[in-house]
Amino acid sequence: MALVNECFLSLPGNYLFSEINKKVNTFSLQHPDAKLIRMGIGDVTKPLAKAVIDAMHQAVVEMSDAKTFRGYGPEQGYRFLIEKIIEIDFRSRGVTVQPEEVFISDGCKSDMGNIGGLFAKENVVAVTDPVYPVYVDSNVMDGRGGGTSASGMWKNIVYLPCIKENDFIPALPEKPVDIIYLCFPNNPTGTTLTKPELKKWVDYALETGALILFDAAYEAFIAEEDVPHSIFEIEGAENCAIEFRSFSKTAGFTGIRCGYTVVPKKVAARTGTGKKIFLNALWNRRQTTKFNGVSYITQRAAEAVYSDEGMRQCKENIAYYMKNAAIVRDGLKHMGLEAFGGINAPYIWFKTPENIDSWTFFDRMLKEIHVIGTPGVGFGPSGEGCLRLTAFGSREDTVAAMERFQSWSI
Amino acid sequence: MALVNECFLSLPGNYLFSEINKKVNTFSLQHPDAKLIRMGIGDVTKPLAKAVIDAMHQAVVEMSDAKTFRGYGPEQGYRFLIEKIIEIDFRSRGVTVQPEEVFISDGCKSDMGNIGGLFAKENVVAVTDPVYPVYVDSNVMDGRGGGTSASGMWKNIVYLPCIKENDFIPALPEKPVDIIYLCFPNNPTGTTLTKPELKKWVDYALETGALILFDAAYEAFIAEEDVPHSIFEIEGAENCAIEFRSFSKTAGFTGIRCGYTVVPKKVAARTGTGKKIFLNALWNRRQTTKFNGVSYITQRAAEAVYSDEGMRQCKENIAYYMKNAAIVRDGLKHMGLEAFGGINAPYIWFKTPENIDSWTFFDRMLKEIHVIGTPGVGFGPSGEGCLRLTAFGSREDTVAAMERFQSWSI
Structure with missing residues (x-):
C-alpha cells in the first residue's frame, strides 16, 4: 500500500499567493466594476527588452x-x-x-x-x-x-x-x-x-x-x-x-x-x-x-x-520600477505610515496604523480602495501588522494607488 | 554543521548518459576524423513543426x-x-x-x-x-x-x-x-x-x-x-x-x-x-x-x-523516425541478431552476439564502426548483454549505420 510523505499533511493547504488569488478572484466576481490595482504578487508588467525579443x-x-x-x-x-x-x-x-x-x-x-x-x-x-x-x-x-x-x-x-x-x-x-x-x-x-x-x-x-x-x-x-x-x-x-x-x-x-x-x-x-x-x-x-x-x-x-543593448534596456526597466518604489514609499510616509525598503529593492514594507492585523488590513485595502497588497504575516510571525507592496505596476497604477491611499480614511 | 543526505553517496557518480557522453567525447578527441553516428541518447534530429515555430x-x-x-x-x-x-x-x-x-x-x-x-x-x-x-x-x-x-x-x-x-x-x-x-x-x-x-x-x-x-x-x-x-x-x-x-x-x-x-x-x-x-x-x-x-x-x-497542422506535421516526423526504426530492426535481424521493439516505439533493443557484455560491445561499436548505442546494462541488470539503438537519427545516418553493421566482422 502506497504511503504518503506525512510532512505534507502538516502544511497549510495553500501557498500564500494562491490564497491571495482566491480572495481577489472572489472579490472580483462580486464586484466586477471595481478597478483593482495589483501590488501584491511581485510580478513585472513591462514587456521584455528588445534585445531579448x-x-x-x-x-x-x-x-x-x-x-x-x-x-x-x-x-x-x-x-x-x-x-x-x-x-x-x-x-x-x-x-x-x-x-x-x-x-x-x-x-x-x-x-x-x-x-x-x-x-x-x-x-x-x-x-x-x-x-x-x-x-x-x-x-x-x-x-x-x-x-x-x-x-x-x-x-x-x-x-x-x-x-x-x-x-x-x-x-x-x-x-x-x-x-x-x-x-x-x-x-x-x-x-x-x-x-x-x-x-x-x-x-x-x-x-x-x-x-x-x-x-x-x-x-x-x-x-x-x-x-x-x-x-x-x-x-x-x-x-x-x-x-x-x-x-x-x-x-x-x-x-x-x-x-x-x-x-x-x-x-x-x-x-x-x-x-x-x-x-x-x-x-x-x-x-x-x-x-x-x-x-x-x-x-x-x-x-x-x-x-550591451540588453543591459541598457533592462536597466531602464529597473529604473522605471524604482521610481515607482519611491512614489509608494513617499506616499505612505506622507500619510504618516512607517514604510521601509524601496531603495535597493522593488518592495515596500509598511506597518499598518494602530497595529491592525495584516489580513484585516489586506481585506480593508481590497474592499475599500481596491488595492491588493500582501499580508506581512503571510511571510512569518514577525510580519504581523505589516504589508508588502510591490513597485512592479505601471506608473499610472502606482500613482493612482497612492492617490487612493491619500484620500482613504483608514 | 550542515549534514548531507547520505543517500546520494551510495549512487554511482554519473548518470548513465553523462557516462556515455564522456566516453564518446574522449574517443572523438583521439579520433577527430571518425564520423560518429549517434544512436545512443534518445534525442530527436528533425526540426520543430512549422505550426510550432x-x-x-x-x-x-x-x-x-x-x-x-x-x-x-x-x-x-x-x-x-x-x-x-x-x-x-x-x-x-x-x-x-x-x-x-x-x-x-x-x-x-x-x-x-x-x-x-x-x-x-x-x-x-x-x-x-x-x-x-x-x-x-x-x-x-x-x-x-x-x-x-x-x-x-x-x-x-x-x-x-x-x-x-x-x-x-x-x-x-x-x-x-x-x-x-x-x-x-x-x-x-x-x-x-x-x-x-x-x-x-x-x-x-x-x-x-x-x-x-x-x-x-x-x-x-x-x-x-x-x-x-x-x-x-x-x-x-x-x-x-x-x-x-x-x-x-x-x-x-x-x-x-x-x-x-x-x-x-x-x-x-x-x-x-x-x-x-x-x-x-x-x-x-x-x-x-x-x-x-x-x-x-x-x-x-x-x-x-x-x-490540425501541428498534428499532421508531428505525425510526419514520427512516421519518418518509425521508418528508421524498421530499417534498424530489419538490418539487425538480417545480420542474425535478435532484435526487439521498433514497432510501437522508437527504440530497438538487441542482444549482442555470443553474450558479449553490454559495455564491451558498446566500446567495440564505438571504436570499430563508430556507431554509438546505449549499453543495456546501464538500464539495469536484466539489460546485460543487450544494447539499445534509437530511431531518431536522420535517414542517411540510419542507413549508413546499418551498412556499417552489415560489413562489420563482429
Whole structure:
C-alpha cells in the first residue's frame, strides 16, 4: 500500500499567493466594476527588452531548421550563457566563478525548493522572519519542520526576526543552526545588509560549519554603495555559501522562467561521521537526474540580457520600477505610515496604523480602495501588522494607488 | 554543521548518459576524423513543426508588448493548453480527465524525478528491468534504495525482469510492493503491453493499494491496435495511477522542455494509520511551492502541437523516425541478431552476439564502426548483454549505420 510523505499533511493547504488569488478572484466576481490595482504578487508588467525579443526570434528560427536545431542541451546549461554570467555578474565585481560552478535552471524558486533534497532531515534550518514562504514550506515537506507551536511557528525552524526594532538586521542565532537562508536585498521587507553585516554571517558559517543559502534574486535593484550584489564578494563565502539568482525581476522573465545557482566547488557539508562532502557534485547529480535543462530559446534570451543593448534596456526597466518604489514609499510616509525598503529593492514594507492585523488590513485595502497588497504575516510571525507592496505596476497604477491611499480614511 | 543526505553517496557518480557522453567525447578527441553516428541518447534530429515555430514567433511578439505581455502564469499551466490535452489526448480515446487533474511541466523527467517527494521513505518500489535510470536513481536519493547487493541491485527495490524469455511482459511481483513504475511503450526495450496485460497491473494495484506511476512518453509512436495509449483507458486506473506525458519525442521538444502529468482526483495513498490522502492536492502543493510553471512561449508551442497542422506535421516526423526504426530492426535481424521493439516505439533493443557484455560491445561499436548505442546494462541488470539503438537519427545516418553493421566482422 502506497504511503504518503506525512510532512505534507502538516502544511497549510495553500501557498500564500494562491490564497491571495482566491480572495481577489472572489472579490472580483462580486464586484466586477471595481478597478483593482495589483501590488501584491511581485510580478513585472513591462514587456521584455528588445534585445531579448530579437534573440528569441533568432533562436526560434534556428529550431526550424535541421542544420541549426538543438535537442537536449547540457542539464547544467549552455556555456554561451554561463560564460556571460561569469563575466558580467561576477568577474566585473572581482569575484572568480568557474563554469562548472554555475547551474542554469528554470528559476530561483525551483532551485531554492529543490536544494533541500541534498541535505539530511536532521539539519536545523534558520530563516529570517518575515521570509519568502518557499524556504519554510519546502523544508517542512522535507521533514525539517517538526510541527507547529500555538503561534504557528515550526518547532524545529529557527526564526531570526528582521523588524523595525533591529533595523531589519537579523542577529546571529542563539542556538546552533546548520543551514541558513538569507535573502538580500530582502523579500519581503525590501531592506539590505551592508558588506560588514553580511560578513558576520559568512564568519559565523565558517566558524560553525553552517551552510548559507543566499537568495540574490533582487541584486539588480541595488542602488547604494557598500551593499553586496553577491555573497561571494565576502571573503571566504566560497567555502560556506550557495547563491541563487533569477532573471525574473532583473529582466522581466517571470513568464519565461530562467535563473541560476552558483555552487562553489569548495563548499561542503558533512556526513554523520564528519566526512566532508562537496556539494557541487551532489547538485550536479541531482540536476542531471531530476531535471533536463532549460529551453534553448530561453537560454538565448538570457544571454541577450547581457548584451550591451540588453543591459541598457533592462536597466531602464529597473529604473522605471524604482521610481515607482519611491512614489509608494513617499506616499505612505506622507500619510504618516512607517514604510521601509524601496531603495535597493522593488518592495515596500509598511506597518499598518494602530497595529491592525495584516489580513484585516489586506481585506480593508481590497474592499475599500481596491488595492491588493500582501499580508506581512503571510511571510512569518514577525510580519504581523505589516504589508508588502510591490513597485512592479505601471506608473499610472502606482500613482493612482497612492492617490487612493491619500484620500482613504483608514 | 550542515549534514548531507547520505543517500546520494551510495549512487554511482554519473548518470548513465553523462557516462556515455564522456566516453564518446574522449574517443572523438583521439579520433577527430571518425564520423560518429549517434544512436545512443534518445534525442530527436528533425526540426520543430512549422505550426510550432509559428506559434512561438507569435508568443514572442506578445511578450514584446505591455498589452499582451504575460508574467507569472498558473504553476499548473495555462488552460488553453490543458484543454487541448484533455480533448485530443484523452477525450478522443474515451477517457475523461478534468482540467485540475493536468499539471504542465518542463518535462517528464522532472516530474518522474520529483514525484517521489510525495511519498514516505518506507514504500517498496518496483521497477521493470531494464529501466529508465531516473526511476531508480531518484528513489535512491529519496532513501528507498537500501544499499546495493553484490550484483549492483538495490536491496529495497523490486526488479521485474522484462526479457526475451517472458516476451518483455513483466510478471506481477512475488512480494508486496507499494509503488510501481511502468513505462509502455517501453524505454529501453521498445516493447509494449496490450490492454489485457496492462489491466492485470491495474487490477493488482486496486487490490493491494499500490500506486502505478505510468510513463507514457512514447504513446505517439504506437502503431498497433489494442495497445493502450493511456493507462486511463483501463477501467479503474483513475483510482490507482498517475500518468506522465512528454512533448519531447512526440513533437521534438527535447530542447524546448515541456511535458505534463495527470494526477486523477481519486488517486490516493495512505498515512501510517491508514487514512486516505488524495495525491492531486499534494502534487499541487508540491508544484506551487517548488516550481513556477512553464514558459508562456513553450506552452503556446505545445498548444500548436494539437492544431490540425501541428498534428499532421508531428505525425510526419514520427512516421519518418518509425521508418528508421524498421530499417534498424530489419538490418539487425538480417545480420542474425535478435532484435526487439521498433514497432510501437522508437527504440530497438538487441542482444549482442555470443553474450558479449553490454559495455564491451558498446566500446567495440564505438571504436570499430563508430556507431554509438546505449549499453543495456546501464538500464539495469536484466539489460546485460543487450544494447539499445534509437530511431531518431536522420535517414542517411540510419542507413549508413546499418551498412556499417552489415560489413562489420563482429
